[in-house]
Amino acid sequence: MQGNQKVIDYMNFLLANELSARDQYFIHSRMYSEWGLTKLFDRIGHEMEDETLHAEGFIRRILMLGGTPNMVSAPVKVGKNVTEMLQFDLDTEIEVRDNLKKGIKLCEEEQDYVTRQLLVEQLKDTEEDHAHWLEQQLRLIKMLGEQNYLQSQMIGSSDPTHGH
Ligand SMILES: [Fe+2]
Ligand SMILES: [Fe+2]
Numbered sequence: 001m002q003g004n005q006k007v008i009d010y011m012n013f014l015l016a017n018e019l020s021a022r023d024q025y026f027i028h029s030r031m032y033s034e035w036g037l038t039k040l041f042d043r044i045g046h047e048m049e050d051e052t053l054h055a056e057g058f059i060r061r062i063l064m065l066g067g068t069p070n071m072v073s074a075p076v077k078v079g080k081n082v083t084e085m086l087q088f089d090l091d092t093e094i095e096v097r098d099n100l101k102k103g104i105k106l107c108e109e110e111q112d113y114v115t116r117q118l119l120v121e122q123l124k125d126t127e128e129d130h131a132h133w134l135e136q137q138l139r140l141i142k143m144l145g146e147q148n149y150l151q152s153q154m155i156g157s158s159d160p161t162h163g164h
Pocket of ligand 2 (some may be wrong): 021093096127130131
């Protein structure tokens with residue numbers, strides 16, 4: 001089925017957003033692992049998988065509409081410490097949220113309601129899961145201080161010393 005070119009082009013822009021969010025979580029999760037912050041590694045490694053699934057949703061939909069997925073990611077913002085990393089991730093999620101909303105409007109104008117549905121599902125993940133969790137962590141850092149917060153992030157389920 002040949003899809004609307006404007007919608008396909010915009011989905012390629014959103015795909016770039018998802019690929020860069022994935023890469024940002026990729027590098028941040030591995031930095032957490034290197035620093036022994038296993039709980040943060042677990043969570044952010046999981047976010048990387050979520051963004052991969054979001055990217056896959058766009059790739060499959062673009063292909064179905066007869067377009068060519070553009071596998072080029074937008075620039076990645078790598079933080080130098082935990083607070084900065086969480087803040088950069090939140091900035092990325094907010095940017096993604098705003099772009100998804102614009103895409104939903106475009107889908108309505110072009111009457112592509114199935115693509116619209118895909119964007120609404122990703123908007124829900126972005127707002128209620130990713131951005132919300134990041135906001136909670138930044139609030140905890142303010143409440144507890146960064147050192148206490150970091151201490152709470154050392155033991156995760158993938159830590160070999162962690163009992164199940
Ligand atoms: Fe996403
Ligand atoms: Fe996300």
